[in-house]
Each structure stands twice: as C-alpha cells, then as structure tokens.
Amino acid sequence: MMNTATNTGALSDIRVIEMGQLLAGPFCGQLLGDMGADVVKLEPPGAGDPMRLWGLGEEKVQWEVIARNKKSVSLNLRVPEGQALARRLIATADVLVENFKPGTLEKWGLAPATLQAENPGLIVARMSGYGQTGPYSDRAGFGGIGEAMGGWRYIVGEPDRPPSRMGVSIGDTLTATYGCMGVLAALHVRARTGKGQVVDAALYESVLQVMEGLVPEFDHGGVIRERSGSILPGIAPSNVYTCSDGEYMIGANKDEIWRRLAEAMGRPELADDPRYATHIARGKNQAELDSLIDAWTRTLTVDELDRLMITCSIPAGRVYRAPEMLADPHFAARGAIVEVETERFGPLRMQGAFPHLSQTPSGVRSPAPSRVGQHNREVYGDLLGIGGDELATLTAAGVI
Structure with missing residues (x-):
C-alpha cells in the first residue's frame, strides 16, 4: 500500500x-x-x-x-x-x-x-x-x-x-x-x-x-497539417502493426534502427533500397513501407515479435490496456x-x-x-x- x-x-x-x-x-x-x-x-x-x-x-x-x-x-x-x-x-x-x-x-x-x-x-x-x-x-x-x-x-x-x-x-x-x-x-x-x-x-x-511545427510550417511554406490516422506524416516506419494475435508498436524511423529492423525482417537489402534508405525517402514512401512491415508482422505473434525487437534493440512495445499495465x-x-x-x-x-x-x-x-x-x-x-x-x-x- x-x-x-x-x-x-x-x-x-x-x-x-x-x-x-x-x-x-x-x-x-x-x-x-x-x-x-x-x-x-x-x-x-x-x-x-x-x-x-x-x-x-x-x-x-x-x-x-x-x-x-x-x-x-x-x-x-x-x-x-x-x-x-x-x-x-x-x-x-x-x-x-x-x-x-x-x-x-x-x-x-x-x-x-x-x-x-x-x-x-x-x-x-x-x-x-x-x-x-x-x-x-x-x-x-x-x-x-x-x-x-x-x-x-x-x-x-x-x-x-x-x-x-x-x-x-x-x-x-x-x-x-x-x-x-x-x-x-x-x-x-x-x-x-x-x-x-x-x-x-x-x-x-x-x-x-x-502542436510542434504546425504554425511555422504554414507561415513559412503554406503547409497545413491534415488528419493522418495512425501515422505521423514523414516519420517512418513508426506505427502500430498487426500481429497474428494482437497489435504492436514499432518506432524504427532513425536510419541505423531501420537497418536493424530490415535485418530482423530477413530483408537486409531494404536498408539500402533507394525508396527506404534515408529518412526523407522513407517519409515519401511511408504507406508502401508500412504495408510491407505489416505483412511481415502478421506472420508473428506479439510475443515472438516482442522478443525479436528486444534482441535487435529496436524501440518497440506492446499496445497496452489497463489489464496489461497491471500485470507488467x-x-x-x-x-x-x-x-x-x-x-x-x-x-x-x-x-x-x-x-x-x-x-x-x-x-x-x-x-x-x-x-x-x-x-x-x-x-x-x-x-x-x-x-x-x-x-x-x-x-x-x-x-x-
């Protein structure tokens, strides 16, 4: 108590x-x-x-x-x-x-x-x-x-x-x-x-x-932020992905972390693919990259993915509700x-x-x-x- x-x-x-x-x-x-x-x-x-x-x-x-x-x-x-x-x-x-x-x-x-x-x-x-x-x-x-x-x-x-x-x-x-x-x-x-x-x-x-850069982005470049669902536009990969038995959050948008994630996926060549090799490129191809990762995570359970992310030192975590918090x-x-x-x-x-x-x-x-x-x-x-x-x-x- x-x-x-x-x-x-x-x-x-x-x-x-x-x-x-x-x-x-x-x-x-x-x-x-x-x-x-x-x-x-x-x-x-x-x-x-x-x-x-x-x-x-x-x-x-x-x-x-x-x-x-x-x-x-x-x-x-x-x-x-x-x-x-x-x-x-x-x-x-x-x-x-x-x-x-x-x-x-x-x-x-x-x-x-x-x-x-x-x-x-x-x-x-x-x-x-x-x-x-x-x-x-x-x-x-x-x-x-x-x-x-x-x-x-x-x-x-x-x-x-x-x-x-x-x-x-x-x-x-x-x-x-x-x-x-x-x-x-x-x-x-x-x-x-x-x-x-x-x-x-x-x-x-x-x-x-x-609200981060919402005002100066418009003031300087005329950019108006719009609704973007579960993503932060231009920041990829950073999203909640579907596993065979639940949902899981992965944040691998930094170049070296993205490289580790590509290796964990068994697709190391993706780290050097021009579509995904840099922060800017991944942001431009965000939807395509998220679909690719989601197709891979669907083959794993949450426990399997969690162990893999910990082993590879990739920022990631389970999507918690109150029961999971109380048990952790x-x-x-x-x-x-x-x-x-x-x-x-x-x-x-x-x-x-x-x-x-x-x-x-x-x-x-x-x-x-x-x-x-x-x-x-x-x-x-x-x-x-x-x-x-x-x-x-x-x-x-x-x-x-």
Whole structure:
C-alpha cells in the first residue's frame, strides 16, 4: 500500500487552496499534492465536485485519483459568509488554484490583487478556456473547445472522416500541467523576492504549445497539417502493426534502427533500397513501407515479435490496456501503478505519482476524501480557530 503519513515531498511546506471543479483546476491540485503540498479542496456543500460522479463503470472511481492527497472542506462561495471564510483560508495559503470563468473571483470579492494585499506571497493559478485577457476571455470554455481551437482536433483521426478525439481530456490535463509548472516557477521567484504572482493558463494555448511545427510550417511554406490516422506524416516506419494475435508498436524511423529492423525482417537489402534508405525517402514512401512491415508482422505473434525487437534493440512495445499495465512487472517496479487503500472501495490500483525525484519523492500519502466536508473540523478548527458550535451554525445556514 502506498499510504504513508510521512511527507517527504518537495512541496511539503506548501499549502494549496483548490477552488473550481471538474478537471483542469483539480488536476493541477493533484499534481501539487502528489509532490507533497497540503491541498485543501473547497467543495460546494451537499453534492460537492461533480468529479465525484465521473468515470466509467457502475461505481465511479475517477475521483479516487484526482482527489488523492487532498482534504475536503465544504464552502458555499456564492454567499458573502462563504466568501469571507474563503478569504481567511487563502490568507494562510501559499497557492490558490482556480478554474472558474474569468471574472468569477472578482465578482466574489476574491480578486488576486485583493487577496495579495492581505497575503503578498500568494500565488494564484488561474485556468480557463481563453485566458484572463483578450476578446474571448469572458467566453465559456471546456477542454474539447481548447483542443479544437488549439489545433489538436483538426489533425486527429482518419483523413476521410470528421475530426476525432483522444479518449481522455487531454486539453484539461495539459492546461493543469502548465498551470502546475507556472506555480513551481512562481514559487522559485517568490523565494528571491517574497512576492507572489498570477499564473494565467489557457486551454487553447496549452494545446497550442504541443502542436510542434504546425504554425511555422504554414507561415513559412503554406503547409497545413491534415488528419493522418495512425501515422505521423514523414516519420517512418513508426506505427502500430498487426500481429497474428494482437497489435504492436514499432518506432524504427532513425536510419541505423531501420537497418536493424530490415535485418530482423530477413530483408537486409531494404536498408539500402533507394525508396527506404534515408529518412526523407522513407517519409515519401511511408504507406508502401508500412504495408510491407505489416505483412511481415502478421506472420508473428506479439510475443515472438516482442522478443525479436528486444534482441535487435529496436524501440518497440506492446499496445497496452489497463489489464496489461497491471500485470507488467516494470510498471510495478517503477511505481507507475500503486495500490491505495481507499475509504470507499478498499484497495484500489491507480497510476502513481510522477515525476520521480531522488531526494524528495512524490507519492500517494492519503486517499481521496469520501465525504464532502470531511475535513471541516480539522481545517476550520486548526487554521481559523472555528469551534464546534460555530461550525454547527455555519452548517445549518448552508455556508459550509
């Protein structure tokens, strides 16, 4: 079990107040919590964060990942009493994470400038569809919209079909990751200056950042990237190929690796064939080369091909689903999959904390809170000195 009371994470001295719901803000909070931060999540009284009900299957377990290493505090941010309590909590914090529509914090009297007047070292990480400025800033934005406007959706899928999507909310998690990076950079600056700042992470910009040469290719040469199915145009061979009993990924696009693959296929002459001898030539003849390799892999099982690729030192790997990940000893040895003792489901395996730090390791120290407001007494009592009677009054009034 990877539940430990000892916090040796790099951010063990950092307190984070997490506002917002669903994915971008909470995933940023998860990353910071995995690295040791004390994350206090504010949830609406009653139902709490809708993420509690997200995921596949009869029992929704996605919450167990995104809310690990967090404390749940119920708070109604839509009433003045709740906003006042939020200001008091934020005054004790190093970082505030939020992913509301721009202007929401300001409407609640929680503008970053106001909060930083009381807490000059506060870092405010703001995640939104289009950023805090610009003509689109007040538009509603979800991850899929950011993926569309950032260029991702247009190039994903088969050329003869409408744009497809990745099976996870990549726009949200990219934005959360960039938001987390911004927080870490801002903490570094604060160590020098003592001053906090605002981190402004937009969904569409986060997607745009990973689009490689998409913009300059058009700007310089008029090239528009199109949907290309399972390949990256011009990079060959690098694809998923069919075996007699499954699918297998091979990445042999580098010249010397391609030569080794040709030898492994029993066709060493292909390495010097003018159609395939160079990176440019293989890119031009990509479909033909992929068909040739696929015809060969179909004669092998996945196990046979895997052993051959390892022997020949060719970058390659099985196409994994969750069952294969859970069974793989390398995943276990690296802590890529950990078992967490959850309150609702008992032992539950999930992805581990990443990245690996040699001196201040990240980890899963506590399971996701099973109840909204589970840590009200602890947080309100320890941080704000609010006693039981006052908590009861605030609860009855719907403030917490």
